[in-house]
Amino acid sequence: MKAIKIIGAIFGILGLAVAVLYIGWLSPPSGDAVCGNVAKIMKKEIGKDMSDKEKSECVARAEKAPEFGRAVWVKNLKCMRDADTAKDLETCGGK
Numbered sequence: 001m002k003a004i005k006i007i008g009a010i011f012g013i014l015g016l017a018v019a020v021l022y023i024g025w026l027s028p029p030s031g032d033a034v035c036g037n038v039a040k041i042m043k044k045e046i047g048k049d050m051s052d053k054e055k056s057e058c059v060a061r062a063e064k065a066p067e068f069g070r071a072v073w074v075k076n077l078k079c080m081r082d083a084d085t086a087k088d089l090e091t092c093g094g095k
Contacts, residue, residue, distance in 0.1 A: 031061075037083060
């Protein structure tokens with residue numbers, strides 16, 4: 001009986017670790033947050049507003065998960081969301 005409790009605790013801890021990994025590293029930011037920041041940078045640096053059509057296309061692209069490479073995709077989206085300048089945006093999705 002004690003062995004079953006220990007095995008159950010191990011599986012519980014592993015399940016919690018997987019949940020934390022997914023939520024912390026593999027959960028993407030919202031497309032609105034990413035594209036809102038890109039629009040803000042465009043407005044600040046080149047003085048051009050992002051049209052509603054461009055913004056909706058941006059959100060659709062940002063929210064479409066890739067078939068492979070989810071971790072890289074999330075990393076790039078977080079980089080775009082957190083960028084302060086166009087130069088910072090250029091580094092997102094780089095090599």
